[in-house]
Ligand SMILES: Cc1ncc(C[n+]2csc(CCOP(=O)(O)OP(=O)(O)O)c2C)c(N)n1
Ligand code: SF4
C-alpha cells in the first residue's frame with residue numbers, strides 16, 4: 447500500500463505544541479504514558495482488537511480533556527454496552543458503564559440531578575442510535591445539555607457483527623450475509639432534525655479535528671452530537687474483505703471531504719462511498735433547564751425557585 451500523502455487542508459493540523467504526545471516533551475527514559483493521568487492504567491491492556499479505531503477516538507477525547515478549561519471533578523462519562531461502550535471503564539473521571547441503549551437517559555438523569563456537571567455520552571452506533579435511538583431523539587428534542595460522542599463502526603461489533611441502523615446498504619453483516627438491503631440512518635441528519643445544537647462528523651483518521659470538535663462542544667450548552675466513523679477490523683472489515691485498519695484509514699483518507707456547514711440532508715453514506723465530514727451545525731438555543739425555569743417562573747411567579755442555572 448502506498449504511503450499517505452498529506453492533503454493540503456490537513457497541513458495546518460500537523461504540529462500542535464500542546465499535544466500530550468509532542469516529541470519535545472518525551473524523555474527517552476520516561477516510561478510513563480503521556481495520558482495516564484486521565485486513563486485507568488490498572489485496566490490496561492484494553493479489550494480492543496489490534497487495528498480497532500476506538501482507542502484512537504479515546505486519545506482524541508483525552509487530548510480534549512487536557513486542553514479544555516473544564517473542571518474535571520465536574521465532568522462525567524457515560525457509556526452503554528458494546529466495544530465502544532467499554533470506553534467509560536478506561537477514563538479516569540467519574541464514569542459509568544450502563545445498560546445497552548440507556549446511556550443517554552442515564553446521562554440525562556445525572557445532568558438533571560447535578561446540573562453543574564458536564565456529562566459526556568461516549569458509546570457505539572448501535573447503543574446510541576439503534577436500541578437507544580428513541581432516547582437520542584428525545585434528548586436532542588429537549589436540547590438536553592449533553593455531549594454525545596458516537597463511535598460509528600457500521601455494525602454491532604461486540605455481539606458478532608450484526609447489521610445495524612448505520613450499516614451502509616450493500617455491506618455484508620453476520621445477519622445480512624447477502625448484503626444489507628435497508629436504508630441506514632444518517633446520524634448528523636437525525637441529530638439535527640431532532641434538535642441538536644452542535645453536530646459534527648469526522649473519521650478516526652481526523653484525530654486533531656475530533657479533539658477540536660470535542661473542545662468546542664465542551665464550550666457549549668445544549669445537545670452536541672459528534673459522530674466518529676471508526677474501523678472495526680475484526681468484523682465489519684473482515685466480512686466485507688476490506689483489509690486491515692490501515693486499509694480502512696486509507697479509505698477514510700481518500701473518500702473523506704471536509705465540508706463545514708454542509709446541509710445534513712446530503713450526508714448519506716453509501717457502501718465504500720464518499721464521506722462528507724466537518725462541522726455542520728453550531729447554534730444556540732435555550733436548554734431543557736432554561737426552558738423549564740423560564741416556563742415555571744412565568745407560571746408560578748415568586749413561588750418558583752430557579753433550578754441549576756449556571757451560565758458560565
Ligand atoms: C438489552 C440488550 N440487548 C442486547 C444486548 C447485546 N448487545 C451487547 S453490545 C450490542 C451491540 C453494540 O453495538 P454498538 O453500540 O454499535 O457497539 P460496538 O460493539 O459496535 O462498538 C448488543 C446488541 C445487550 N447487552 N442488552
Ligand atoms: S470487534 Fe471491531 S469494534 Fe470490537 S474491538 Fe474488535 S475491531 Fe474494535
Ligand SMILES: [Mg+2]
Pocket residue numbers: 528570571572597598599600601602603610
Ligand atoms: Mg457499532
